[in-house]
Amino acid sequence: MPVSTKSKIAFVTSVLDNTDGTAKPVLSLVEQFQEEHTTCYQQIVEAGVAGPNEGYNSWVRVGVIIPDILLPPVGGNRKLKVALRVINLDNPPKISMGVGGKGHAGVHGIYVKNFEWHFDGKGYQEEAADTDEARGLAVKLAMSIAMADGSLDDKEGKTIQNWIEKIITPFSDARQEKLKELYNTALRESYEEAKAGGLSLSQITDHLNEISDTPQKFEAMELCFDVMAADGVADESELDTIKSIAQALELDFDEIEKMRDQRLIELNVSTEKQASIETIIGIESNWENDQIKKHLRDEYAKWNNRLNTLSEGQERDNAQHMLDVIAKARQKYA
Numbered sequence: 001m002p003v004s005t006k007s008k009i010a011f012v013t014s015v016l017d018n019t020d021g022t023a024k025p026v027l028s029l030v031e032q033f034q035e036e037h038t039t040c041y042q043q044i045v046e047a048g049v050a051g052p053n054e055g056y057n058s059w060v061r062v063g064v065i066i067p068d069i070l071l072p073p074v075g076g077n078r079k080l081k082v083a084l085r086v087i088n089l090d091n092p093p094k095i096s097m098g099v100g101g102k103g104h105a106g107v108h109g110i111y112v113k114n115f116e117w118h119f120d121g122k123g124y125q126e127e128a129a130d131t132d133e134a135r136g137l138a139v140k141l142a143m144s145i146a147m148a149d150g151s152l153d154d155k156e157g158k159t160i161q162n163w164i165e166k167i168i169t170p171f172s173d174a175r176q177e178k179l180k181e182l183y184n185t186a187l188r189e190s191y192e193e194a195k196a197g198g199l200s201l202s203q204i205t206d207h208l209n210e211i212s213d214t215p216q217k218f219e220a221m222e223l224c225f226d227v228m229a230a231d232g233v234a235d236e237s238e239l240d241t242i243k244s245i246a247q248a249l250e251l252d253f254d255e256i257e258k259m260r261d262q263r264l265i266e267l268n269v270s271t272e273k274q275a276s277i278e279t280i281i282g283i284e285s286n287w288e289n290d291q292i293k294k295h296l297r298d299e300y301a302k303w304n305n306r307l308n309t310l311s312e313g314q315e316r317d318n319a320q321h322m323l324d325v326i327a328k329a330r331q332k333y334a
Contacts, residue, residue, distance in 0.1 A: 001050040001051075001054055001055045002086055003051060004052060005051065005052070007051070008048070009048065009049070009108070010046045010087050011045045011062040011087075012085040013041075013065065014042055014082070014098040014099075015065060015083075015098060016080070016081045016083070017073050017079070017081075018080065019078050019079040023081060023098070024073045025073075026040065026070050026071065026080065027039045027070070028041040028069050028070065028071070029069045029070075029218060030066075030218065030219075038097060038169040039167050040097050041065075041069075043065075063082075067117055067119075070117075071123065073124060074126055075120065075122045075123045075126060077118050078118075079114065079116055080117055081112060082113045083098070083110060084112075085110050086110075088105075088108065091106030093107050097170060131212075132182060134211055135167060135216075135219070135220075136183055136185075136186040137204050138219060138220035138223050138224075139183050139190065139223075140199070141204055141224055141245055142223045143160065143187065143190035143194055145227045145228055145242060146160070146194075146227050147194035147199070148235065148240075155230040156230045158230070159223075160227060163226070164180065164183045164184065167183075205248035208249060209248075209249060209250070214251070217249045217251055220245075220249075221256065225242065225262075226263070228263060234263075234264060234279075234280055236279045239279050257282065265306065265322070277328055277329045277332070281299055281329055282295070283295060283296075289333060296326055296329055300323065303319055303322045307320060
């Protein structure tokens with residue numbers, strides 16, 4: 001490790017587009033691979049404590065780039081610049097828009113790799129109009145989740161507002177103001193429509209299917225799941241609405257299930273306010289008993305594996321609660 005004193009180490013990967021010689025941000029369409037305050041791509045691997053003359057005995061993965069979730073400024077063949085920073089987690093540098101850390105005391109080293117990649121779709125500069133509209137529709141879908149139980153929780157509203165602030169960060173001040181007005185208008189209108197019972201999910205999803213590609217749809221689903229989890233309760237009506245939206249957007253069920261599980265592990269599903277056992281675990285009402293039993297075996301294996309990989313804390317406790325819910329379901333469908 002390139003460290004002079006014992007430090008708590010992490011590897012931070014950023015991606016920039018350097019095609020025209022001027023580095024521009026590359027965005028991520030999945031929140032898990034975004035900077036804290038922007039949608040620019042960032043991936044962090046915590047490596048524990050390391051000191052001078054310490055390191056790995058063999059090759060290990062210290063960073064990852066997922067091209068399918070990257071959104072460059074322009075589509076086609078692009079020259080990408082990958083920066084891998086080795087940082088001290090107790091004195092982390094500020095990294096924003098993929099840039100930062102040079103000369104910072106908390107940066108032990110910066111390593112750069114250039115490569116080319118072909119992007120089939122349009123970049124964020126090319127598809128700005130459709131992307132803007134698609135994100136406005138995402139706000140409306142998120143509001144439908146927030147209002148699924150008949151009321152807008154403060155935490156749910158704040159989650160949507162924080163998302164808006166985050167997605168407009170990469171743009172100029174003038175464009176930020178324009179986008180903020182667009183998305184806040186979508187927020188206000190959808191709230192009023194939902195309160196009056198007139199928010200049409202079918203119209204929103206049909207239009208989203210017309211103007212957006214799969215990554216934008218997943219971005220909308222990420223926001224919906226975040227809103228669902230914001231109040232700490234896996235409400236049945238919210239989960240049912242999310243399921244309906246995912247089906248209408250024709251998204252891959254396995255990917256949606258991964259998103260759901262990522263949020264459920266952050267929630268305590270043992271409280272009385274949570275959704276039914278069937279909704280939480282994903283049991284369909286038209287399944288035969290044998291299919292339910294197989295699904296429960298698969299769910300038990302999945303959550304038991306997660307339990308064994310989690311450290312002591314809330315997420316491990318929540319994984320145990322999921323296993324308890326599955327155990328109840330196995331008794332019910334024995």
